[in-house]
Amino acid sequence: MSSQTSVFEQANKKHASSLLRKNIRKFVNNRLAMIGLICVVVIVFTAVFAPLLTSYDPNKISLGEKNTSPCMEHLLGTDNLGRDVFARVLYGGRVSVFVSVMGALMGSLVGMVLGSMAGYFGGKLDMLLVRLSEIFQTFPEMILIMILVAILGQGVGNLVLVFCITGWMTTFRMVRNEFLALRGETYVQVCEAFGMPKAAIMFKQILPNVLSPVIVSATVNVAGFILSEASLSFLGVGVPSSVPTWGNILNAAKSVEVVSNYWWLWAVPGGVISIFVLAINFFGDGLRDVLDPKQQ
Amino acid sequence: MNNNMDYVLDVKNLSTSFISDRKEIRIVKNVSLRLRRGTTLAVVGESGCGKSVTVHSIVKLMPKNAKVSADHVIYRSAKDGKEYRLDQMEPFGTEMRKLRGAEIGMVFQDPMSSLNPVYKVGDQVAEGLIQHTGMSKAEAQKQVLDMFRKLGIPDPESRISDFPHQFSGGMKQRVVIAIAMICNPDIIIADEPTTALDVTIQAQIMELMKSLQVNDHKSIILITHNMGLVAEMADEVCVMYMGRVMEFGSLEDIFENPSHPYTQALLRSVPVLGLAEGQELGTIPGITPNPADLGPGCEFADRCPFCQDRCRQKDIPRFEVSPGHYVRCLKFDSFQEVD
Amino acid sequence: MLSFIGKKLLQMIPMLLLISFIVFGGLQLMDIDPISYMVTPDMAASAENQEALREQLGLNDPFVVRYFNWVKDLLTGNFGYSIINGTSIANIVRTRLPATFELAIIALILSSVIGIGIGILSAIRQNGIIDYVGRVFAVLGQSIPQFFFGICMVQIFAIKLGWLPVNGRTSPGASGLGDAIVHLVLPVLTMTVAMCAVLMRYSRNTMLDVLNSDYIKTARSKGIPEWKVYIKHGFRNAMRPVLVILCFRLPMLIGGSVVIESVFGWPGIGSIITQSVVSGDYPVIMVTTLMVAAAILVASFLVDVLTAALDPRVRLGE
């Protein structure tokens, strides 16, 4: 009897690991997704290890060598204050990636917690939260972000908060709907009958079932927030302009003079933003194919 | 082979494979079967054995990553007495479309999802009719009403303009059957028509199908894994396992004289009313292998109690153990080998 | 159907009230003094007079008083005045909302037609040329910051080539459709690119889903031509989720107009909202955001109605 169970367990394990292997293989075979993953990893890596990759201080001003085109000394040239563009883009990536990743993570977290609660407890709480999410969704995102920035003030931390406030609704709806569907499942009722704490049922038993789409939507949000950060810089309500971020660097290069004379000042941050967003999107698509095939 | 007008459908060596992950996986292998006019042919086997793929390959309703090949797939129409080579037709070309619906009707497994949720059922049934006969909508509606009545859908005049979600499962399946029947086709292919239904409804639907066969002289291909249904419905039986026809014969051949070890195991696993005490329901040991992992030789070898080394060496030929009763097993290599 | 519409309309009222309260409450937390914004330090005038103005505009009243006064005024049709430039808000809405809608709706229609069209074509011919080109385009459109794309468009098409006007909605001395169209091209193009991308991906995926469903098989088993399968059975079912996403995209479209209007000097509500948020012009923010929210609610209501028209399950209330 026991040997039989262990056989089954083994079979299960084998099945599970082969599923994982199959998924990994599927992902690796998706060439775009792999390229995306590699780009994201490379960009994040260079941002994190910026001090090792460049000896320049991104804020070091050297007015004597302003607007130098890319050369050996300054790989990607310098800006109008003689700051090294390569260093600025690396350090800028730290802030931009941090803000968007944290924003997406926090948004997903809030969405998951509220969604679990709404879906599990239902009733008035559910109604209230759904209404709230509808209201948030009714607002044009950009306008909501601008108002929130006006209230909270500009700053890296505040921007994360703003992204979190404006980005939880999709996750919320997804998690809530899934919870509504799963709440009636037998295994949940069994857990309840065993007297398992509600929080444990919610987060340990049900939540793992919805993690895949949540992860996918969080990746997509990261891409969106990178673009939002750039737009906010353009409108002058993003991260304070003294902090180098991709958005701020690109925004500083929007003048006609720069666009027509100093290509590296806009092409580099613009290119990095586009590549990162593209890569994240490819990566997210690949992830979706693997994790969540039915929800294309 | 010239008195073959008797066989409404004649399939020889049909193979289908899917391309996935840049690998080709053979799902249906050299399937040959013949459907006698006015009879029911049951295709049985465990789920995933390629039953559905076989019939879908015959009517060419396959996704784009499927590769279908066959020596021939011949449909012999009673209406004009012509032979049609289905294997040589474009899947969605005019010729094939003329046959689909008009000469070959199909009933699918899940009535819940087989109907388009946004159109009235009457219109959905009439659609094929209008397509094939070019009759006006009003005329078509009249025929649909008749068909609904015939299929026992109550209050057809009002139900005809209802939407699918307003129907129960059994009623939906009747609508699906109506779609298959409306052009009065020679063949009806029913792909597990009752699997998704309640047991009581199952019986009603099967009775309906049987009466269609008997009264309207339809030829039916019934795909099922339910041996009980087979016993009740079929004239001939085709037992499939892992994309292969393991045994083919008349109902008596299969039930009275099951020859292939797989057929025997399959029959043992059917619950019979009044199972004697102490008598155990047979199970087939092992699990269905992954089609991608299969080696050469008999597909059933791993689970077969009579398995010998030679079973695993090469494809097993067909042996005709009695007229019209074919078995694909080396136990019968004393009989005549037919291909 | 009528009761369905009525119910949906009634649901909008508490939504709007709640939104107004949240916006109003939020703005109180905003640490911006419109009077100060109005009078820059470069040009400081009499502080006493500024204080008098603050008093007169009721900026010193408590929050609740101001909220109720505001709602009362709104209900009597008095939208109030901008603190910053004194324009009557009714005027702002009257002159600017149409401009924003013009842009948004044209971009919406264009991007829907192109996006959904290409999306569906690429689903039908999966992995074909249209599919491939469409996907590349979609992914590019989604990854370029909008304002930068807009600035480049102006440089290329308005300055270098001189084909199109650089900004604005009309030119003096010109009128009619031609004038309107040349001004629309660049902003609409910029807006469409991003919007198109999303719709293309989404409608491709839904169409693929639909094409894999059983009823498509049923339809094919009837022997009807493929185009009929796609249009009649595929398209109509694929449209439902696409419409929903379209509805969710509407706020983004209006939100996107904030950036677009700044880039192209488009005299719409978006640029006013930017200005008002930056300057703390709360009466304008209140009314304009409410208007936008109402417009979006109406739009999503229209989408609901369309969905109901497309899907009997919704219409007949399952």
Add this chain to the structure above:
Amino acid sequence: MKKTTNRLLALALALILVCMAGCGGGNNANSGAGSSTPASTPASTPDAPSGPVEQTLKVATTLGSGGSSDATGDKTKYPWHNPDGVTTAAMYRTLLLADANLTDVSPSLATEYTVSDDGLTYTFTMKEGVKWSDGEPLTAADVAFSIKTNLKVASGNAIFTNAFTNIVGADAWRDGSASDLEGVKVDGNVVTINLSSSYGAFIPVIAQFCILPEHAVKDIDPLELHNSEYWANPVTSGAFKLGELSVGNYYTLVPNEYYEGTPWKITQIINYYVPDLLVAAQAGNTYMLNTNSPEIISELGKLDFMTMYPVDILFYRYFICNMKGVDGNQNPVMQDKRVREAILYAIDRETIAEQLYPGLAHVLHSGVPNDYAEYNGKAYEYNPEKAKQLLQEANYDFNHTFRILYYYSDQNSIDFMDTIAYYLREVGMKVETVQSQQGTVDLFQTRNYDVGYKGLSAFNIAEWYGEYSSGNSNFRNIFGGDTLFDEKAEAIAAESDPAKRSQILKDLQTLEQENLYKLPLYTIGNNIFVNTKCVKLPDGVTFGNPWYLYDMDLANWEIIA
């Protein structure tokens, strides 16, 4: 099947209709706004200008610039902010017209003026037969009304407030205790103004003061005059009046048929509202603009049709130190003079000026520009070592985050602040630069900063020193209401004798350098660009401070292409 097709068709039609309604509505709104204007004027105005207009001058206004009444493109300019630009000159007239230096004046609405020997009584004799653009006569009463109203507005250029508060009875009139302004008397076509104390720049200020029509403005609350709807369709006294206003797009000016002077050669002026002046110039949508942005200057330099006219103006850029307020607010960090001095030594202003504002910025060491005769030669040269030493002497807390507040949002200012922050970090300070959306409140009320970066487009040098005065309602909140400067600051405002002024200026300069309440950075010049391919300027025209009104001989400008 048919029915569904119909439904789909109807759906498509509905969408198109909605779209057309959107566009149609827009056009109606526009033409509505446009046609309401010509309705009140005789037929000479074309309803909607069609075809090319021969003599059309094109200018542009930037959208979204804070603090400007026309920043949203809803109305024309409020002339009591900065009476600048061609459009103001075309629409409004002042009693006297200044020259490009803003000092000498010639008659305009007033044919002559007199000043009493004590400098306290001014009389202006009005020109006869002048009419407003609606046909009403322009009289001395309009002048008196304008001065009285200006004293009560909430928003207006400080030069007017500073001058008019010297009129007898101004305070009583402002606080409402008097029903009339005692110091302004109208007698027929003569206006007499009595000052309580002399004010040296009274005549130059009068030359900037646009007279507004009493009959049209009297019912508007002065506090809200600056943002009144009135400016969407104002009554004008100049050679031009409003033609058509297309909200957010442009407005046009057409000749005022009641203008009694020689008609201008230009017959139409179009003012576009644009997001970017440079792009407008490149596209030929503005024939004239001024800028102090080096990027724009270098780009405009590439356009061979734009001719540059540099103008030297008193546009100060400086730091103000937040020390203490009259309300008791304290900021001890900045109270040590050595810290203030250290900041000046720590920043390489010469290099910054050269690199960021080449040819435009001139480093300042006091309110007196270095090329003035009064300049005493004292200079704060770049000396980071000395800065460090001073900071140490002052026991400056190097862990303190030094906050610099600024309210300009252009890229140049951001770059400039980044540079300043860099230099201060180099001497070991921790620096944070904060951009403020509401400069006045943040600088003078919230006061959460150490130094604030400020600009002052000074009408004259007295305005710079007026900021030190203990009576200045803003600066007393950061300078603690110190009366140290009061006497001299008042004297420089009142005095008109050049020799005496020179001495006062020298004294003030020393006082200022000893105390360093303000840290002067540089003055920034300006460049006026004119599209000389399209515009033929008359001989002898000189350009001056672009924020003010002066004689540009606009009547003789010609459009040649």
